[in-house]
Amino acid sequence: MVEIRFHGRGGQGTVIASKILADAVSKEDKYVQAFPQFGVERRGAPVFAFIRIDDKPIYIRSKIIAPDHIIVVDPSLIDAIDVTEGLKKGAFILINTGHQPKEFQHLGKDFRVFTIDANEIAIKYKLGSKAAPIVNTAILGAVPRIFDFVRLESIIQAVRDGVPVNPDANAAAAKEAYDSVQGV
Amino acid sequence: MAKERKKIDFKKLEELPPMVMSLRSMAANPTGSWRNLKPVIDASQCIQCTICWKFCPDAAIDWVDDNPLVNLDFCKGCGICAEECPKKCIVMVKEGK
Amino acid sequence: MKKVMMGNHAISHGATLARVQVIAAYPITPQTQVVELLSEIVADGKLKAEFIKVESEHSAMAACIGASSAGARAFTATSAQGLALMHELLHWAAGARLPIVMADINRAMAPPWTIWTDQNDSLSQRDTGWMQIYCQSNQEVLDSVIMAYKVAEKVLMPIMIVLDAFSLSHTYEIVDLPDQALVDKYLPPFDYKYKLDVKNPHTYGGLTTPDWYMEFRVKMHEAMDQALVEIKKEAGEFEKIFGRRYDTVDPYLVEDAETVLVTSGTAASTARFTVDQLRAQGKKVGNLRMRVLRPFPFADVREQLKNAKKVIVIDRNISYGYHGIWAQEVKSALYGHSKVPVFNFIAGLGGRDIFPETIADIVALVDKKKKPDQELYWVEVKR
Numbered sequence: 001m002v003e004i005r006f007h008g009r010g011g012q013g014t015v016i017a018s019k020i021l022a023d024a025v026s027k028e029d030k031y032v033q034a035f036p037q038f039g040v041e042r043r044g045a046p047v048f049a050f051i052r053i054d055d056k057p058i059y060i061r062s063k064i065i066a067p068d069h070i071i072v073v074d075p076s077l078i079d080a081i082d083v084t085e086g087l088k089k090g091a092f093i094l095i096n097t098g099h100q101p102k103e104f105q106h107l108g109k110d111f112r113v114f115t116i117d118a119n120e121i122a123i124k125y126k127l128g129s130k131a132a133p134i135v136n137t138a139i140l141g142a143v144p145r146i147f148d149f150v151r152l153e154s155i156i157q158a159v160r161d162g163v164p165v166n167p168d169a170n171a172a173a174a175k176e177a178y179d180s181v182q183g184v
Numbered sequence: 185m186a187k188e189r190k191k192i193d194f195k196k197l198e199e200l201p202p203m204v205m206s207l208r209s210m211a212a213n214p215t216g217s218w219r220n221l222k223p224v225i226d227a228s229q230c231i232q233c234t235i236c237w238k239f240c241p242d243a244a245i246d247w248v249d250d251n252p253l254v255n256l257d258f259c260k261g262c263g264i265c266a267e268e269c270p271k272k273c274i275v276m277v278k279e280g281k
Numbered sequence: 282m283k284k285v286m287m288g289n290h291a292i293s294h295g296a297t298l299a300r301v302q303v304i305a306a307y308p309i310t311p312q313t314q315v316v317e318l319l320s321e322i323v324a325d326g327k328l329k330a331e332f333i334k335v336e337s338e339h340s341a342m343a344a345c346i347g348a349s350s351a352g353a354r355a356f357t358a359t360s361a362q363g364l365a366l367m368h369e370l371l372h373w374a375a376g377a378r379l380p381i382v383m384a385d386i387n388r389a390m391a392p393p394w395t396i397w398t399d400q401n402d403s404l405s406q407r408d409t410g411w412m413q414i415y416c417q418s419n420q421e422v423l424d425s426v427i428m429a430y431k432v433a434e435k436v437l438m439p440i441m442i443v444l445d446a447f448s449l450s451h452t453y454e455i456v457d458l459p460d461q462a463l464v465d466k467y468l469p470p471f472d473y474k475y476k477l478d479v480k481n482p483h484t485y486g487g488l489t490t491p492d493w494y495m496e497f498r499v500k501m502h503e504a505m506d507q508a509l510v511e512i513k514k515e516a517g518e519f520e521k522i523f524g525r526r527y528d529t530v531d532p533y534l535v536e537d538a539e540t541v542l543v544t545s546g547t548a549a550s551t552a553r554f555t556v557d558q559l560r561a562q563g564k565k566v567g568n569l570r571m572r573v574l575r576p577f578p579f580a581d582v583r584e585q586l587k588n589a590k591k592v593i594v595i596d597r598n599i600s601y602g603y604h605g606i607w608a609q610e611v612k613s614a615l616y617g618h619s620k621v622p623v624f625n626f627i628a629g630l631g632g633r634d635i636f637p638e639t640i641a642d643i644v645a646l647v648d649k650k651k652k653p654d655q656e657l658y659w660v661e662v663k664r
Contacts, residue, residue: 038447204393
């Protein structure tokens with residue numbers, strides 16, 4: 001079983017990202033469970049979403065305390081909270097940022113950092129607005145590059161099904177994100 | 185000054201009162217970020233009638249030094265205070281302006 | 282068709298597939314998405330139903346009672362204080378023998394205000410005459426709504442489908458959405474023999490003297506007995522068509538277990554996960570998930586617990602001044618049939634998480650005791 005924690009801010013669509021990833025995983029021959037932090041979500045406040053992926057039915061239903069990996073949707077959280085709390089040794093950390101992975105060495109040598117500039121890709125493909133780009137698609141495009149539980153085709157299909165407008169632009173953004181992950 | 189929000193933060197079972205006591209029902213959940221409009225009070229016109237303070241459904245208006253003070257950590261921007269103000273000296277303005 | 286959906290939407294899809302005809306509901310966290318999606322489905326014309334917006338849960342159940350009396354398949358959903366507000370009408374629905382189906386998303390009762398899960402809201406309605414089915418997965422939620430109408434309409438008693446707030450209601454997982462044609466084959470339209478009829482007008486529920494009141498209660502109780510037979514029969518019928526089986530109880534590695542956990546809801550799901558971990562350590566532990574509270578499956582519980590040396594009931598609820606409510610039920614069923622010691626643990630109230638470690642700690646504590654030395658044990662309480 002793989003357990004991943006998403007870090008974002010309320011209003012950024014972090015929960016939707018975890019749901020679309022669950023959609024993508026459901027297209028593989030796998031079981032999946034995705035859930036938000038069970039609370040009162042506030043715009044701008046740090047929020048979490050969680051996802052479990054396994055080859056067999058998932059019975060555990062408690063919160064994820066010690067994730068295998070994390071995905072940081074909002075890089076400003078790295079200075080605000082301890083994103084690596086409970087994170088297992090050998091974890092992958094995927095960060096939405098224009099910076100290089102080596103600039104995040106302070107997160108600890110037990111982890112391997114990958115970066116993807118999802119904001120830039122979202123703006124390029126006109127996903128959301130310049131002030132508030134919708135970064136989910138680009139982040140999800142990066143996921144199959146570093147993890148082997150889901151294929152890019154499944155991500156693209158889930159993104160196409162999951163976005164209300166511009167399915168082609170979203171699909172292209174996911175593909176570009178896949179090709180531009182840093183740290184691979 | 186406005187009274188500090190009492191935290192529901194107890195160390196031991198023995199310290200708990202029989203019922204949760206705080207200065208507002210959502211003290212544990214600052215709802216200010218729900219707001220799209222915020223009330224702005226023109227203090228020069230205010231007659232200290234306390235109607236806004238009484239009507240605020242979230243007790244988000246504190247009474248400080250004989251004047252109403254909106255607690256923006258909790259105000260959801262519903263506008264009831266502006267509606268009820270007899271002097272119409274509370275206006276709802278868009279957040280971020 | 283496999284689809285990723287939250288538990289709340291599994292309810293909405295279940296009701297849609299069951300072709301409900303009247304939905305009356307009032308929104309409350311964590312139930313809101315159930316009626317949100319249903320109102321969309323009705324507005325889009327995908328379900329031919331009347332969606333009645335009401336001013337309270339009391340009115341919601343009143344509308345369901347009216348609709349059901351007129352022969353319509355009625356549905357509602359609520360949580361916590363909303364369910365409590367319905368209380369009077371829960372008696373009316375059951376007493377009038379109306380096969381209404383309702384989803385209750387288990388939310389702990391206020392005060393203090395809370396939105397998180399525990400079972401005190403639904404268990405407080407235990408004696409109203411409603412059947413209660415506790416679910417552990419979104420698939421089970423969807424399937425149970427469909428099965429509920431089949432059973433309810435056969436015995437003419439209402440059913441409450443119960444699921445945990447957030448850990449099911451807001452959790453996304455893969456659900457197999459059955460074909461409408463298969464559901465139609467399984468669940469025929471509701472044909473109510475006693476429905477309101479303008480050509481043959483009657484009033485319902487009028488004054489009944491001591492001469493006959495008790496006989497109506499006998500009939501209700503017998504309907505519940507019959508419901509148990511129907512639930513067990515439908516377990517097989519449903520499986521034949523959909524390939525998934527839901528019985529009154531859900532035993533896991535119980536047969537050779539020395540210690541059997543008795544659990545319900547999502548805590549039962551985590552308990553099953555924990556049983557695998559404990560088995561890997563060589564501990565002979567099993568899990569008996571309680572699915573049906575009313576009608577209570579006495580025979581199944583006695584049968585499943587007959588080999589146990591110790592029974593641990595984990596209750597996500599409390600009857601203040603007594604035990605957890607499932608513990609009362611289980612002890613009562615075992616009385617005179619078994620001398621197995623029953624340990625009662627109260628855990629996870631108000632949405633506090635129940636981790637595999639929580640359950641493993643409970644088992645470890647019971648390992649050290651021959652029999653309970655307290656009426657109940659509080660789990661992970663700050664002292």
